[in-house]
Amino acid sequence: MVGAAEEAQLNRLETQVDNGGGGAWEYLCHVRKLKARRPDKVLKHGLSILNNAKARSNLGAEEWTLYEQVAIAAMDCQRLDIAKDCISVLSKKFPGSTRVGRLEGMLFEASGAWADAERAYERLLQDSPHDQVIQKRKIAMAKALGNIAAAVEYLNKYLEIFMADQDAWRELAEIYVSLQMYKQAAFCYEELILCQPTDPLYHLAYAEVLYTMGGLENLQTAKKYYASAINFTGGKNTRALYGLCLCSSAINQITKGRNKEDKESPDLQSLVAEALVKDYKKKAPAKLPLVTNTLKSMKLIS
């Protein structure tokens, strides 16, 4: 989870480092902590530390973490030569390590030598059959090869053993959404909400899946989850506000002409529409007419 203050600090550090203001190590630590994916910046600033013998020795034992970080960033940028150099330094320092073995496997993956990568991972799994990271790499490899069905199968098998792995649940949910298997995706998001009941983004994603499935009951549940996402973000998540608007207008259309009991109370709808208009007035006044017209056509404001 990345908080608003943490993200702001990361961006501040990034501009500072990019403009030559120093603090490269702090920035790299922050990237690692927040698990952000910024390979080009990590590669540039990480190498500037690694190539400076004095700065490197100041890091102490953290030096090897940096080598690993830079190696992965280099693979992400397709700079396999740099990745190879980093990995050879690491394997000289830690011969026979599983973590370095995983990096070697990833290097095979990045260069497209899938059979070699498969073999490397199999060998590592023989030594430690319950290594989660290696099993995840195998799943990712199936995905990279376009073999989504196999990836789903592996993931399901993996989750039967490691049920508390949130990252894996999230990955499975995203794959199911990409396959338009919304019922299964909804199940995964339910698991995620159970793990992290206060994370608004899971509530939001669950609501979106339910809204996509449609039907009165699903829409009503979706509306509740959009509302809880708004609750957890203090109304600062525009996507949740829009979702609530769409849900309300869809429910209104379905229940049109029915008796009063099924109908939604108009209070929440107008409140959300007002919040949206207020937000746009403050942050993007140029887009305000567009928003008011849309909301008017959905009959949420008059």
Add this chain to the structure above:
Amino acid sequence: MGGVGFAVGVLGGLLLAHAAYATIQYRGMLKIVEEEFSGPPMNVVVELLVALVLCIFSGLTVPGKFLSILPDSDDNRVVSLPANLDFMIFNHRGRVFPSNADLKLKI
């Protein structure tokens, strides 16, 4: 601020100790004049109240700042999920955008 808060806390502790000492003395005096002990004298009560305020002040300032517990405050509000790095794959557009060729690891 930390130094000042600490000094205030020490002062509060000393006042408490003095209040205890004054009470003991007062009871000793009561024994001499052979009266019943009904309650601490006024100056001790005032001293205790002042010490309480000082100790609360230092207890609140010395340990550090308060952190927000509201889910929608800037410290706690979740704005994005971390990139799912365990499942990262490399066939993306990074291949098409070559990075700066000067970058190189010097061994």
